[in-house]
Amino acid sequence: MAEQMKxxxxxxxxxxxxxxxxxxxxxxxxAHRLIAELVDEMDLLxxxxxxxxVGCSVxxxxxxxxxxxxxxxxxxxAMATGIKVTNPDNFVFTYQGDGDLASIGxxxxxxxxxxxxxxTAIFINNGNYGMTGGQMAPTTLLGxxxxxxxxxxxxxxxxxxxxxxxxxAQLDGPAYIARVSLDSPVNIRKxxxxxxxxxxxxxxxxxxxxxxxxSTCPTNWRLTPVESMERVRKEVMPYFPLxxxxxxxxxx
Amino acid sequence: xxxxxxxxxxxxxxxxxxxAGCRYYFGYxxxxxxxxxEYMSRRLPEVGGRFVQAESEVASINMVYxxxxxxxxxxxxxxxxxxSLMQEGISYISGSDVPCVIMNAMRGGPGLGNIAPxxxxxxQAVKGGGNGDYKRIVLAPSSIQEGVDLFIDAFELADxxxxxxxxxxxxxxxxxxxxxxxxxxxDVSTLKTPxxxxxxxxxxxxxxxxxxxxxxxxxxxxxNLKLQAKYAQVELAESRIEEYQMDDADYAIIAYGTxxxxxxTTVRIARAQGIKLGLLRPITxxxxxxxxxxxxxxxxxxxxxxxxAYRQLFEDVQLTLCDKMPLxxxxxxxxxxxxxxxxxxxxEEQFGKGR
Ligand SMILES: Cc1ncc(C[n+]2csc(CCOP(=O)(O)OP(=O)(O)O)c2C)c(N)n1
Ligand code: SF4
Ligand SMILES: [Mg+2]
Numbered sequence: 001m002a003e004q005m006k007x008x009x010x011x012x013x014x015x016x017x018x019x020x021x022x023x024x025x026x027x028x029x030x031a032h033r034l035i036a037e038l039v040d041e042m043d044l045l046x047x048x049x050x051x052x053x054v055g056c057s058v059x060x061x062x063x064x065x066x067x068x069x070x071x072x073x074x075x076x077x078a079m080a081t082g083i084k085v086t087n088p089d090n091f092v093f094t095y096q097g098d099g100d101l102a103s104i105g106x107x108x109x110x111x112x113x114x115x116x117x118x119x120t121a122i123f124i125n126n127g128n129y130g131m132t133g134g135q136m137a138p139t140t141l142l143g144x145x146x147x148x149x150x151x152x153x154x155x156x157x158x159x160x161x162x163x164x165x166x167x168x169a170q171l172d173g174p175a176y177i178a179r180v181s182l183d184s185p186v187n188i189r190k191x192x193x194x195x196x197x198x199x200x201x202x203x204x205x206x207x208x209x210x211x212x213x214x215s216t217c218p219t220n221w222r223l224t225p226v227e228s229m230e231r232v233r234k235e236v237m238p239y240f241p242l243x244x245x246x247x248x249x250x251x252x
Numbered sequence: 253x254x255x256x257x258x259x260x261x262x263x264x265x266x267x268x269x270x271x272a273g274c275r276y277y278f279g280y281x282x283x284x285x286x287x288x289x290e291y292m293s294r295r296l297p298e299v300g301g302r303f304v305q306a307e308s309e310v311a312s313i314n315m316v317y318x319x320x321x322x323x324x325x326x327x328x329x330x331x332x333x334x335x336s337l338m339q340e341g342i343s344y345i346s347g348s349d350v351p352c353v354i355m356n357a358m359r360g361g362p363g364l365g366n367i368a369p370x371x372x373x374x375x376q377a378v379k380g381g382g383n384g385d386y387k388r389i390v391l392a393p394s395s396i397q398e399g400v401d402l403f404i405d406a407f408e409l410a411d412x413x414x415x416x417x418x419x420x421x422x423x424x425x426x427x428x429x430x431x432x433x434x435x436x437x438x439d440v441s442t443l444k445t446p447x448x449x450x451x452x453x454x455x456x457x458x459x460x461x462x463x464x465x466x467x468x469x470x471x472x473x474x475x476n477l478k479l480q481a482k483y484a485q486v487e488l489a490e491s492r493i494e495e496y497q498m499d500d501a502d503y504a505i506i507a508y509g510t511x512x513x514x515x516x517t518t519v520r521i522a523r524a525q526g527i528k529l530g531l532l533r534p535i536t537x538x539x540x541x542x543x544x545x546x547x548x549x550x551x552x553x554x555x556x557x558x559x560x561a562y563r564q565l566f567e568d569v570q571l572t573l574c575d576k577m578p579l580x581x582x583x584x585x586x587x588x589x590x591x592x593x594x595x596x597x598x599x600e601e602q603f604g605k606g607r
Contacts, residue, residue: 047452061461067450070463075314082318090452111307
């Protein structure tokens with residue numbers, strides 16, 4: 001019977017066979033898994049350089065078997081630019097949280113997108129600063145309580161959340177910009193196909209690509225993993241709609 | 253026949269970097285060094301390199317960091333306020349053991365200050381600026397030719413020690429024109445990609461990871477001790493000084509860069525008046541040439557430290573000579589450059605007629 005058994009699920013080859021340090025129900029691990037699967041499927045292991053952020057995924061480089069560098073907080077797009085320009089045939093992606101990308105590193109991501117050079121950003125929007133204990137992020141929703149908006153975010157005191165995907169899609173540089181969600185199997189599958197397009201936009205030399213992933217942070221949201229997924233669907237998606245905001249010709 | 257060409261400092265230094273094998277430059281405009289990025293933007297494509305104008309100095313230094321991780325010869329240049337913005341990146345680059353070269357055309361500060369020549373970034377360059385216990389090699393040329401020659405050394409030292417090497421000049425050296433000769437040209441095809449570089453595995457049996465993060469305290473202490481051992485080695489092997497008219501000197505001026513260039517004239521004027529004055533000119537301000545200066549203990553009656561700053565270089569002289577001889581100091585700030593006679597007057601005020 002053994003010869004009839006079919007592998008339907010296995011550890012991606014580019015995964016460094018390590019146990020992650022992420023909290024239960026955290027979707028950082030899901031995003032990692034998708035990257036590893038795509039690196040395998042698209043045969044990118046030998047030419048990939050991951051640029052990791054400061055945030056909960058700061059140790060991301062430990063979990064993959066490709067080359068990686070660890071950037072300063074928010075500076076991953078600049079570092080990726082320096083890496084890409086020296087070896088344009090390599091596949092270079094940044095992995096960044098919302099504090100990293102949309103707050104301290106906003107200038108770097110906007111200009112990387114505007115330059116339009118083929119690098120890819122995987123952007124984890126979990127609505128707070130996970131690593132430092134759940135402070136308010138540029139993506140924190142109005143009314144959302146965090147450790148630095150204890151009564152809930154108000155526009156008067158804290159301004160409005162930033163929709164990064166829509167904002168960057170206004171620029172001429174990007175080839176592909178999408179927002180996906182990691183809350184359910186069907187959305188995870190869609191997320192993977194968006195990431196594949198983003199990777200392709202780079203490999204085919206078309207331009208900058210970014211996939212914003214609606215993610216969970218059960219620990220700081222003070223919710224169970226299941227409640228966190230529900231919150232993404234009920235509260236986060238209405239403000240941060242899923243979809244492709246920019247797809248230039250040739251991206252597939 | 254001489255191969256000298258007349259060039260503006262900021263351009264000659266850029267060409268010096270290219271001759272040294274630099275093929276990647278990232279920078280953001282700031283006076284008084286704009287001719288350097290402008291020159292790079294013209295020249296680098298001609299030699300198969302790339303110039304990138306970054307969105308800020310924060311970005312330029314992190315682009316440098318990225319390219320340095322790929323093991324290429326890479327540099328940025330800026331002036332004081334821009335170098336301040338780079339301090340985070342310099343700390344990260346130092347903490348992850350990758351080489352690069354940074355040029356600072358120092359200008360008057362603090363804050364926006366002005367664009368006139370200054371040496372007020374000495375502490376920032378030599379002592380720190382970014383967070384953590386790190387050092388970088390700091391070279392201080394006092395002429396365009398020396399700067400051009402030092403760029404070869406800058407890249408060699410950066411690669412040899414996997415360190416940040418900073419070349420500090422000022423607007424005077426950047427803006428003046430001098431005949432220069434490019435004596436050495438590094439053939440970049442002979443430069444090998446280092447085995448630690450993050451250039452994609454391409455068949456390598458392991459992944460390369462470059463990070464300045466070590467979460468466990470004992471691990472980070474060990475890493476710090478490794479860095480300290482490297483810095484100690486650099487201090488032993490790489491300090492340089494020019495000793496000018498020192499053979500019979502009773503007194504010495506201690507100065508570097510532009511200030512030393514002017515102080516040389518002071519020495520000549522003093523000598524003509526019978527004052528046995530010499531000049532000790534640190535070429536590396538880190539590592540500070542302490543041993544070479546200490547060799548004059550017992551031989552000199554005193555030193556006068558002269559700088560375009562307020563007692564910054566002087567602090568290193570004090571640490572070097574302590575109470576072994578009278579230590580005089582003279583400096584001007586805010587972009588004022590004292591002339592040779594003004595320095596001689598300051599010397600006479602502190603040491604009499606030098607007899
Ligand atoms: C210059 C600097 N400022 C602040 C910090 C502290 N810090 C570490 S992680 C982080 C926020 C990370 O949040 P995010 O990017 O949203 O990632 P997450 O942990 O949520 O995945 C901050 C502010 C730092 N390391 N460096
Ligand atoms: S703190 Fe939040 S983002 Fe960080 S690992 Fe835990 S759940 Fe994930
Ligand atoms: Mg976050």
